[in-house]
Amino acid sequence: MNATQDPHQRHEVKVDLIAVVAAVIGNRPCALTIQQGRALPSGPFELGHRSLQAGLRDWVEQQTGHRLGYIEQLYTFADRDRLADELTRAISISYLGLTHDERREGQAPRDWRSWYDYFPWEDHRDGAPEIVESLILPRLAAWAEEVEGEPREDRCQRAAIAFGLDGRSWNEELVLQRYELLYEAGLVEEALRKRGEDATAPIPGRSMIADHRRILATGIARLRTKIKYRPVVFELMPPVFTLLQLQQAVEALSGRLVHKQNFRRLIEQQELVEETGETSSETGGRPAKLFRFRPAVLMERTAAGTKLPVIRA
Amino acid sequence: MNATQDPHQRHEVKVDLIAVVAAVIGNRPCALTIQQGRALPSGPFELGHRSLQAGLRDWVEQQTGHRLGYIEQLYTFADRDRLADELTRAISISYLGLTHDERREGQAPRDWRSWYDYFPWEDHRDGAPEIVESLILPRLAAWAEEVEGEPREDRCQRAAIAFGLDGRSWNEELVLQRYELLYEAGLVEEALRKRGEDATAPIPGRSMIADHRRILATGIARLRTKIKYRPVVFELMPPVFTLLQLQQAVEALSGRLVHKQNFRRLIEQQELVEETGETSSETGGRPAKLFRFRPAVLMERTAAGTKLPVIRA
DNA sequence: CTCCGTTATGCTCCTAATGAGCATATGGTA
DNA sequence: TACCATATGCTCATTAGGAGCATAACGGAG
Numbered sequence: 259m260n261a262t263q264d265p266h267q268r269h270e271v272k273v274d275l276i277a278v279v280a281a282v283i284g285n286r287p288c289a290l291t292i293q294q295g296r297a298l299p300s301g302p303f304e305l306g307h308r309s310l311q312a313g314l315r316d317w318v319e320q321q322t323g324h325r326l327g328y329i330e331q332l333y334t335f336a337d338r339d340r341l342a343d344e345l346t347r348a349i350s351i352s353y354l355g356l357t358h359d360e361r362r363e364g365q366a367p368r369d370w371r372s373w374y375d376y377f378p379w380e381d382h383r384d385g386a387p388e389i390v391e392s393l394i395l396p397r398l399a400a401w402a403e404e405v406e407g408e409p410r411e412d413r414c415q416r417a418a419i420a421f422g423l424d425g426r427s428w429n430e431e432l433v434l435q436r437y438e439l440l441y442e443a444g445l446v447e448e449a450l451r452k453r454g455e456d457a458t459a460p461i462p463g464r465s466m467i468a469d470h471r472r473i474l475a476t477g478i479a480r481l482r483t484k485i486k487y488r489p490v491v492f493e494l495m496p497p498v499f500t501l502l503q504l505q506q507a508v509e510a511l512s513g514r515l516v517h518k519q520n521f522r523r524l525i526e527q528q529e530l531v532e533e534t535g536e537t538s539s540e541t542g543g544r545p546a547k548l549f550r551f552r553p554a555v556l557m558e559r560t561a562a563g564t565k566l567p568v569i570r571a
Numbered sequence: 572m573n574a575t576q577d578p579h580q581r582h583e584v585k586v587d588l589i590a591v592v593a594a595v596i597g598n599r600p601c602a603l604t605i606q607q608g609r610a611l612p613s614g615p616f617e618l619g620h621r622s623l624q625a626g627l628r629d630w631v632e633q634q635t636g637h638r639l640g641y642i643e644q645l646y647t648f649a650d651r652d653r654l655a656d657e658l659t660r661a662i663s664i665s666y667l668g669l670t671h672d673e674r675r676e677g678q679a680p681r682d683w684r685s686w687y688d689y690f691p692w693e694d695h696r697d698g699a700p701e702i703v704e705s706l707i708l709p710r711l712a713a714w715a716e717e718v719e720g721e722p723r724e725d726r727c728q729r730a731a732i733a734f735g736l737d738g739r740s741w742n743e744e745l746v747l748q749r750y751e752l753l754y755e756a757g758l759v760e761e762a763l764r765k766r767g768e769d770a771t772a773p774i775p776g777r778s779m780i781a782d783h784r785r786i787l788a789t790g791i792a793r794l795r796t797k798i799k800y801r802p803v804v805f806e807l808m809p810p811v812f813t814l815l816q817l818q819q820a821v822e823a824l825s826g827r828l829v830h831k832q833n834f835r836r837l838i839e840q841q842e843l844v845e846e847t848g849e850t851s852s853e854t855g856g857r858p859a860k861l862f863r864f865r866p867a868v869l870m871e872r873t874a875a876g877t878k879l880p881v882i883r884a
Numbered sequence: 885c886t887c888c889g890t891t892a893t894g895c896t897c898c899t900a901a902t903g904a905g906c907a908t909a910t911g912g913t914a
Numbered sequence: 915t916a917c918c919a920t921a922t923g924c925t926c927a928t929t930a931g932g933a934g935c936a937t938a939a940c941g942g943a944g
Contacts, residue, residue: 271586271616272584273584273586273662303584303660303662305660309649310647310649310662333644334647334664336616336622347616347618349664351647419870419871485879500892501892501893502892508879512881514879514881515881516880517880517931517933518891519893519895519933519934520880520932522892522894524880527930539939539941541891542890542940542941543889543890543891543892543939543940544891544893544940546891546892546893547892558732566798567829567902568825568830569827569828569829569830569904830903831921831922832904832924833903835921835922836901836902837901852912854920855918855920856910856912856918856919856920857910857912857921858911858920859920859921859922860921880931880932
């Protein structure tokens with residue numbers, strides 16, 4: 259079928275809104291889920307919705323009781339697989355939401371799940387997870403061996419980049435590339451679904467319906483990247499916090515440990531926070547100063563650019 | 572109307588694909604247009620399209636004869652204004668395409684237009700354009716004066732950030748913020764359209780149909796940002812080029828001048844290019860070495876992350 | 885009450901990345 | 915041949931980033 263064949267036929271397109279809502283709960287980076295963790299909050303875009311964002315907020319609130327604050331658009335998907343039926347295409351518009359979960363009394367508990375239940379290979383806070391070395395790499399290697407010549411090189415190189423092999427270092431931002439590599443290699447449950455293969459068992463890591471896990475990976479990747487050049491962590495923090503709490507939130511999200519003193523220096527030189535004057539002695543050692551986010555910075559930061567060797571005026 | 576009112580009614584959604592295709596032509600950053608520069612290439616997403624990207628490529632090729640290379644998704648819009656009729660919502664999925672225009676014999680010329688025809692305030696290569704000081708800032712100031720108290724402060728601050736006032740420096744990435752500010756202030760033709768106001772004349776800068784100019788601004792902003800941390804300029808360059816040509820492409824895109832020696836140092840240390848061995852004496856002075864992009868880098872670069880004070884293993 | 889374990893903070897040292905320019909090389913041209 | 919114009923090489927000062935030592939301050943265990 260060609261695009262020009264019947265230009266005036268109006269095709270129905272079903273548009274879904276889908277949310278990756280992130281929060282940090284006790285050093286665990288979490289996503290808001292429904293259906294016992296098997297799906298992300300989502301629903302169709304409808305006439306009643308004032309905007310895409312408004313529709314998304316409605317669905318999330320309706321399905322989880324959670325009211326979203328900061329959200330940003332992630333990506334719009336429309337795969338062949340997402341064909342609803344022969345005459346209707348399905349499109350998903352995904353959003354990333356950042357929240358600080360304040361569980362109030364009398365509210366139904368939300369179904370927050372750790373990212374690392376779905377992507378156990380992504381948490382490098384205690385060093386590289388054991389399953390990478392013992393399971394993932396061997397099976398990726400085997401997958402590369404399946405083909406010859408150039409394609410094999412290609413598979414090897416992709417694996418090496420994604421998992422930081424051959425002297426390369428681990429890059430926590432490549433969440434999506436890793437998931438897609440594992441998908442292609444048939445190592446995750448979602449990939450095994452359509453091939454009727456009874457063959458191999460998937461590697462550890464919880465699966466989700468449809469392509470929700472891929473969308474979650476997209477959200478995680480975006481957040482891990484963005485956290486480095488925009489002050490978005492604050493959307494995930496309580497109004498008042500210690501620098502250690504801030505650091506641990508960053509560590510949870512990025513899945514790696516951070517040099518404490520240098521992290522503080524970074525935060526301070528950027529003037530993102532100010533002391534409240536209070537301290538907290540809940541951490542066991544010397545009481546820590548409490549900080550709050552400097553609101554003025556919020557607006558300015560939106561504007562912070564990166565570097566080019568420009569000539570100053 | 573409420574989203575839950577008739578959950579089973581299937582709403583038609585019309586999905587449009589729209590392209591911001593960029594190229595650098597003789598030191599001018601250009602976008603591919605149709606309708607004498609009044610619109611961006613676009614068309615409906617149809618059943619015959621294998622994917623969103625494929626659909627987009629089809630439309631661009633059909634409308635402009637240009638075959639796209641590198642493309643990436645930009646943003647998905649669905650505003651109230653984009654309502655096609657009472658029962659149909661319209662959504663636009665926009666893409667950014669990067670190309671090097673090689674005009675071959677016998678091909679219809681493409682309608683490339685300089686970005687700065689549409690956004691004359693964005694080209695700071697020869698210093699801040701005169702219209703900023705003489706026209707834009709006064710009218711923005713007047714617009715801020717329209718309101719009292721907090722909102723006024725807000726308008727002032729937004730203008731100051733967007734245009735680098737009060738000691739702030741110009742940030743070339745804020746293309747979209749600037750356009751939206753001018754839109755809100757009623758200084759661009761698109762904003763004046765719906766208000767039946769005969770009132771004020773818009774500031775200089777060519778307008779486009781619907782929200783195409785806003786989408787163009789989104790694409791420019793994305794490219795100006797991305798050029799700084801991913802080797803995407805190369806998509807816009809001929810296969811072989813001098814460092815000055817590369818520099819001038821960057822300057823055209825970013826709209827500002829770059830320190831020549833430091834720019835070279837940057838390029839060389841990143842090992843993005845390699846000498847071809849040839850030189851070019853077309854520049855008037857000492858012949859320049861010719862370079863080509865190192866293909867190996869392409870793949871690796873996709874993976875290049877940014878900084879966090881992580882602890883090394 | 886003192887010693888310890890623990891976390892908070894302050895600072896130093898070194899190296900790499902950046903911002904600015906000066907100096908030299910090498911064509912074409914008057 | 916002198917000069918103009920662009921290409922390249924290098925230096926110097928400053929800032930940002932990576933590592934780790936040293937000191938401070940609080941709760942608890944002898």
